[in-house]
Amino acid sequence: PRGRFDVEHADVGIVVVGERPYAEFEGDDPDLELSGRDRDLIATLRTMVDKLIVVQYSGRPLIIDGYLNLADAWVAAWLPGTEGAGITDVLLGERDFVGQLPYTWPRTVDQLPFDFDNLPTEGCDAPLFPYGYGLSYADASAAEPWLALAEECAPVVELPQPETETAPVVALPSPDGEALVDPDGLLPYVPGEVAYIPYPVPITLDGNLSDWNGIPFDIVTKGNPPSNDPLENGSIQFALASDGENIYLYMVMPDATIVTGEHGQDFWNEDSLEFYFNFTDDLFRTSYADGVFQVNINPGNIGNTAPNNLVITGVNSSQAQVSAYVFQTADGWGFEAAIPIPENVTVEHGRVIGFQAHGNGSSGGDRDV
Numbered sequence: 001p002r003g004r005f006d007v008e009h010a011d012v013g014i015v016v017v018g019e020r021p022y023a024e025f026e027g028d029d030p031d032l033e034l035s036g037r038d039r040d041l042i043a044t045l046r047t048m049v050d051k052l053i054v055v056q057y058s059g060r061p062l063i064i065d066g067y068l069n070l071a072d073a074w075v076a077a078w079l080p081g082t083e084g085a086g087i088t089d090v091l092l093g094e095r096d097f098v099g100q101l102p103y104t105w106p107r108t109v110d111q112l113p114f115d116f117d118n119l120p121t122e123g124c125d126a127p128l129f130p131y132g133y134g135l136s137y138a139d140a141s142a143a144e145p146w147l148a149l150a151e152e153c154a155p156v157v158e159l160p161q162p163e164t165e166t167a168p169v170v171a172l173p174s175p176d177g178e179a180l181v182d183p184d185g186l187l188p189y190v191p192g193e194v195a196y197i198p199y200p201v202p203i204t205l206d207g208n209l210s211d212w213n214g215i216p217f218d219i220v221t222k223g224n225p226p227s228n229d230p231l232e233n234g235s236i237q238f239a240l241a242s243d244g245e246n247i248y249l250y251m252v253m254p255d256a257t258i259v260t261g262e263h264g265q266d267f268w269n270e271d272s273l274e275f276y277f278n279f280t281d282d283l284f285r286t287s288y289a290d291g292v293f294q295v296n297i298n299p300g301n302i303g304n305t306a307p308n309n310l311v312i313t314g315v316n317s318s319q320a321q322v323s324a325y326v327f328q329t330a331d332g333w334g335f336e337a338a339i340p341i342p343e344n345v346t347v348e349h350g351r352v353i354g355f356q357a358h359g360n361g362s363s364g365g366d367r368d369v
Contacts, residue, residue, distance in 0.1 A: 013049030014091065015041055018057035018077075032109050033063045046070045055087060061105045065128060066154045076101075093137065100134035107153065124153035201241040203248040205307045205336055207327035212250060212336075215239045220359065236273065236359035244347050245340065249275060251297075251357060252334030259362040260300040265313055267298040270362040273335065274314065278354025279342050291342060292354075293319045299333045301326035307338075 017038035023029075034042075046052050054071040056062065059079055068074055076099070077087050089095040104119070106112055107128040120126045128150060135143055195216040203211055217239035238251040251273045263269045279291035288294070293316035301310045307323035314320075324337035341347060361369040 008048070010049045012051045012053065013045045014053045014055065015045050016055045016057060017041065018062070019059065023059070031063065032061070032106075034067065039067060042067050042070055053091065055091075061103070061128075063106065063109055065107050065150070068128070069151050069154050096138060097134065097136045100132050101129055102131075104131045105129040105133070107150075122149075124149070197241055199241075200243040201248065202243050203241060203246075203336065203338065205323060205325040205338060207325045207336070209250060209336065212239055212241070215241050218357075220357070236357065238275075238357045240355065242341070242347075246338040247277075247341060247353075248336065248338055249357075250334065250336040251275070251359075252329065253332050253359050253361075254329075255299070255332035255361070257363055258299050258333060259364060260298050262365075267296050267300075267311075267313055268360055269367045270298075270360065271333075272296050272298040272360045274358040274360065275337075276354070276356040276358070277320070277339065279345050280354075283352065283354045288315045290316075290319070291344075293317055295320050295322055295337075295339075297322075297324055297326060297335050297337070299326065299328070301335075302328050302333060 017034055033039075042052070042054060051072045052070065053073045053075065054067075055075045055077050056064070057077055057079065061076075064074070075087070075091070075097075077084070080087055086095075090097050104114055104116075105128045106114070107124070107126070111125075111127060114127070121130070126149065129146055133142060133146065197215055201211075201215065217237055219235050219237045221235045236251060236253045238249065241248045253273060255271055259270045260267065260272070261270075268274065274294060274296045276294050277292070278285070280289065285292065294314035295312060295317045296314040297310070297312060301324075304310055304326065307325050310322075310324055310326065312320075312322055312324075321340050322337050324335045326335040327333065345351070345353075360367050
């Protein structure tokens with residue numbers, strides 16, 4: 001997954017990208033672009049294989065200009081079902097490709113909606129692929145003019161260099177703004193890889209993050225949607241650990257202007273940090289239940305030194321029995337928390353627990369990132 005393997009190089013790489021399930025439920029999409037994760041995956045895998053095949057799952061054309069040129073083959077698989085057996089047949093050459101586009105594929109979202117009475121067929125104003133376009137193993141002659149145009153018109157995509165493939169390593173701030181942890185002692189988490197965390201790890205909820213030394217952390221560096229204020233678009237950083245009785249979590253975010261307490265108990269609508277746990281056996285459930293909860297911690301708790309006496313909100317948050325210490329940093333704020341492992345959950349190797357980290361940002365008024 002994520003283009004990371006135990007080997008440094010391979011002859012062929014296959015990457016599957018596209019829209020998330022039920023993407024069409026959202027209606028209009030402002031850009032129709034591949035997600036940042038998919039774009040990074042294609043660029044990363046390109047540096048690791050001799051031939052790269054991209055399989056796109058989507059119910060509509062997406063904007064792939066630029067990344068198309070990184071692939072040796074690009075397959076529009078549409079929505080082929082859960083097992084994808086037909087995709088395997090054509091990729092392995094057991095069946096030939098026979099599909100043809102049922103609509104014109106845009107080069108950029110600015111071309112939409114198409115004016116078919118005056119649709120360019122040459123130059124960079126032309127669509128990426130015309131109606132009826134499709135290749136097969138037997139006949140790929142139609143590709144030449146359109147792929148040449150794609151190469152000419154596409155933006156340049158910078159491929160990742162080996163030394164920059166992992167997340168940046170940063171020092172963790174303390175309440176007085178000084179780094180408590182030497183950056184050389186921190187282990188960045190590489191997305192898509194299994195992160196082995198030292199166990200058991202006792203954590204003291206005191207705002208001193210030095211006991212997290214050596215625990216892999218992750219950094220989320222892009223808001224969705226991004227804020228109009230660049231200073232509010234820094235990142236959130238988080239890590240997890242456990243001692244067998246509690247799951248420990250810290251989250252830190254830069255925050256130029258802390259906005260809190262302006263929406264009553266709706267802390268989600270301003271600067272706040274959230275996390276979600278699913279301790280049930282059903283990680284695909286779509287509703288809250290016993291063992292599934294959301295916890296929102298807000299910076300209004302800064303200065304409250306009683307970990308069990310915080311203002312905590314969120315769906316089923318009372319189930320979590322969270323204790324936490326919230327602190328201010330030189331450029332923002334954060335917390336470290338303990339979440340008791342439910343008595344009906346057996347701590348054992350291979351046990352899977354659902355988790356999500358989430359940040360809300362506001363530069364004034366309602367949440368904007």
